[in-house]
Amino acid sequence: MNVTISNTSEKPIYQQLxxxxxxxxxxxxxxxxxxxxxxxxxxxxxxxxVITVKKAWEELERSGLINTVTGKGCFIAEFSQGDMLRxxxxxxxxxxxxxxxxxxxxxxxxxxxxxxxNKIY
Amino acid sequence: MNVTISNTSEKPIYQQLxxxxxxxxxxxxxxxxxxxxxxxxxxxxxxxxVITVKKAWEELERSGLINTVTGKGCFIAEFSQGDMLRxxxxxxxxxxxxxxxxxxxxxxxxxxxxxxxNKIY
DNA sequence: TACATTGTGCATACACGGGATACACAATTT
DNA sequence: AAATTGTGTATCCCGTGTATGCACAATGTA
Numbered sequence: 001m002n003v004t005i006s007n008t009s010e011k012p013i014y015q016q017l018x019x020x021x022x023x024x025x026x027x028x029x030x031x032x033x034x035x036x037x038x039x040x041x042x043x044x045x046x047x048x049x050v051i052t053v054k055k056a057w058e059e060l061e062r063s064g065l066i067n068t069v070t071g072k073g074c075f076i077a078e079f080s081q082g083d084m085l086r087x088x089x090x091x092x093x094x095x096x097x098x099x100x101x102x103x104x105x106x107x108x109x110x111x112x113x114x115x116x117x118n119k120i121y
Numbered sequence: 122m123n124v125t126i127s128n129t130s131e132k133p134i135y136q137q138l139x140x141x142x143x144x145x146x147x148x149x150x151x152x153x154x155x156x157x158x159x160x161x162x163x164x165x166x167x168x169x170x171v172i173t174v175k176k177a178w179e180e181l182e183r184s185g186l187i188n189t190v191t192g193k194g195c196f197i198a199e200f201s202q203g204d205m206l207r208x209x210x211x212x213x214x215x216x217x218x219x220x221x222x223x224x225x226x227x228x229x230x231x232x233x234x235x236x237x238x239n240k241i242y
Numbered sequence: 243t244a245c246a247t248t249g250t251g252c253a254t255a256c257a258c259g260g261g262a263t264a265c266a267c268a269a270t271t272t
Numbered sequence: 273a274a275a276t277t278g279t280g281t282a283t284c285c286c287g288t289g290t291a292t293g294c295a296c297a298a299t300g301t302a
Contacts, residue, residue, distance in 0.1 A: 013260075027228045049260060069268085070267055092237065100241060103213060103216075106148065116210070117231065121231040134291080159249080171293085190249085
């Protein structure tokens with residue numbers, strides 16, 4: 001499992017976990033059918049509580065990205081390449097709409113936003 | 122005072138207030154030296170508590186956007202046009218850096234981000 | 243001075259993130 | 273079958289931060 005969590009971040013730990021794992025799934029870095037590490041082991045690796053990992057896994061389940069089977073583990077769901085792209089764009093767009101409303105509130109034009117993006121991306 | 126607050130938003134009310142007022146100041150919609158409404162009146166208008174308004178005003182004070190005088194009121198600070206532009210870009214850039222790290226985690230390229238922006242902005 | 247208006251400080255109620263512990267279910271071993 | 277091990281689940285608790293109401297201090301005005 002390749003995840004980095006920040007205790008100083010303003011985002012809750014379970015959300016950091018959810019975002020990073022879902023990104024890895026949708027980038028194809030985690031194969032369909034692959035089993036995520038048991039929540040105890042993940043919790044130990046990351047130095048967080050079992051509950052925190054469980055919460056992140058629950059979010060993944062709710063988004064349809066994994067299938068949880070009690071007593072066996074949590075498995076990456078089956079996706080076509082197209083599905084992954086579609087879901088990825090949905091998730092990014094949802095976030096982007098919220099982001100842009102903030103930029104708009106400061107009166108920034110599309111060109112200004114793109115200009116700033118070119119500097120920092 | 123022209124502010125809209127959402128009780129269903131994930132952002133705290135005082136932050137919504139802070140963001141909207143600071144945006145208005147930096148767009149030049151609120152003149153330097155102008156006095157913000159008293160916190161009680163603002164609280165009444167927005168149907169929130171006095172404390173909540175005070176917190177937002179405190180953030181504005183901390184950012185140097187207003188000057189608070191006990192017993193008198195809160196006054197928009199003096200800015201040059203250049204100052205306003207500089208502060209505005211600082212605030213937007215800070216937010217944008219956080220936003221883009223999310224896009225990057227999904228493996229999006231700059232071109233892809235700009236493409237999506239063109240659709241929704 | 244007396245009073246109204248302004249911002250400020252303190253104590254409380256509530257929601258949420260995070261953790262420790264005990265429990266329930268499934269697979270494996272005996 | 274029964275015991276053991278590994279898995280996810282549920283309950284309870286605590287700390288932090290949001291939001292509130294009420295009482296206090298500072299300022300301005302009649």
